[in-house]
Amino acid sequence: MLKKMGEAVARVARKVNETVESGSDTLDLAECKLVSFPIGIYKVLRNVSGQIHLITLANNELKSLTSKFMTTFSQLRELRLEGNFLHRLPSEVSALQHLKAIDLSRNQFQDFPEQLTALPALETINLEENEIVDVPVEKLAAMPALRSINLRFNPLNAEVRVIAPPLIKFDMLMSPDGARAPLP
Numbered sequence: 001m002l003k004k005m006g007e008a009v010a011r012v013a014r015k016v017n018e019t020v021e022s023g024s025d026t027l028d029l030a031e032c033k034l035v036s037f038p039i040g041i042y043k044v045l046r047n048v049s050g051q052i053h054l055i056t057l058a059n060n061e062l063k064s065l066t067s068k069f070m071t072t073f074s075q076l077r078e079l080r081l082e083g084n085f086l087h088r089l090p091s092e093v094s095a096l097q098h099l100k101a102i103d104l105s106r107n108q109f110q111d112f113p114e115q116l117t118a119l120p121a122l123e124t125i126n127l128e129e130n131e132i133v134d135v136p137v138e139k140l141a142a143m144p145a146l147r148s149i150n151l152r153f154n155p156l157n158a159e160v161r162v163i164a165p166p167l168i169k170f171d172m173l174m175s176p177d178g179a180r181a182p183l184p
Contacts, residue, residue, distance in 0.1 A: 008033045016044050025053040030080070034060040037069050050075050058103070059083035067092035074098075082106050082126070089113045097121065105129050105150070112136060117143055126150040128173075129181045135160045141167045149173070153181035 012032050019027045027045070034057065045052070049072050062084040070092035078101045086107040093115045100121050104113070105128040112132050116125060117139035123146060132154040140146060148171040156174060164172055 012038060012041075016041055019052070020044060020048055023048070023051070025051055026056070027052050027054070028056045029060070030056045030058040032060055034062060036062065037065060042068065042072055045072075049073055053077040053098075054080070056080040057084070062086055064088070065090060071095045077101070077121075079103070089115055091115055094118050100124065100145075102126070114139065119143075121145050123147045124149075127154065129153045131155060133157050135164070137164045137167055140172075141169070146170045 012029060012034070015029055015032070016027070018024070037057070042049075052073055053076060055073060055076060055078075058080050059082070062081070064086065065081075067090045070090055074095045074097065076096050076099050079096070079099060080103045082103045082105040084107050086104065087109055088111070093113070096119060098121050099119050101124040102116065102122065103126040105126045107130055109127060109130040109132055112127070112135050114136055116122060117136060120143075122143060125146070125148070128150045129152070132151065134157055135151065137160060140149065150173045152173050152175045154175075156177075158177070161174065161177065164174075
């Protein structure tokens with residue numbers, strides 16, 4: 001067990017160092033068994049956090065993200081958080097004014113993360129395979145840049161299915177009523 005933890009820590013450290021040394025605009029910490037965003041990474045990345053435009057934290061074991069994460073990486077253009085245990089986002093997600101795409105698929109959202117509707121540059125939202133029943137259709141319709149939202153394999157209520165299509169000017173992907181996600 002300790003050996004596996006040590007290997008995971010070494011992998012994260014290696015990936016963070018690669019980002020710093022290469023001056024990359026991408027931080028990829030997918031599949032690193034993270035249960036939270038490591039606090040030490042903030043110090044290591046403090047001189048380059050403003051140039052990071054894509055962070056991938058996919059397929060980890062994250063239950064939440066902190067407000068510090070959102071404010072530190074306020075220059076993000078894309079945030080990939082699919083395949084975690086997230087059920088909400090901190091209100092500080094509003095700091096991500098340049099965010100164009102967010103992938104929250106295969107998480108545990110029961111409520112639509114309404115803070116996303118305040119992000120002016122957001123073009124793509126992926127919430128596939130969550131437990132969302134209701135969606136703030138009017139707020140989504142008012143988003144200036146939104147082009148696509150994926151809500152497939154969510155137990156959306158009938159009202160969303162009826163109200164949404166005439167109000168929206170973007171692609172809204174929904175599964176047929178009662179459809180279940182494919183087994184992995």
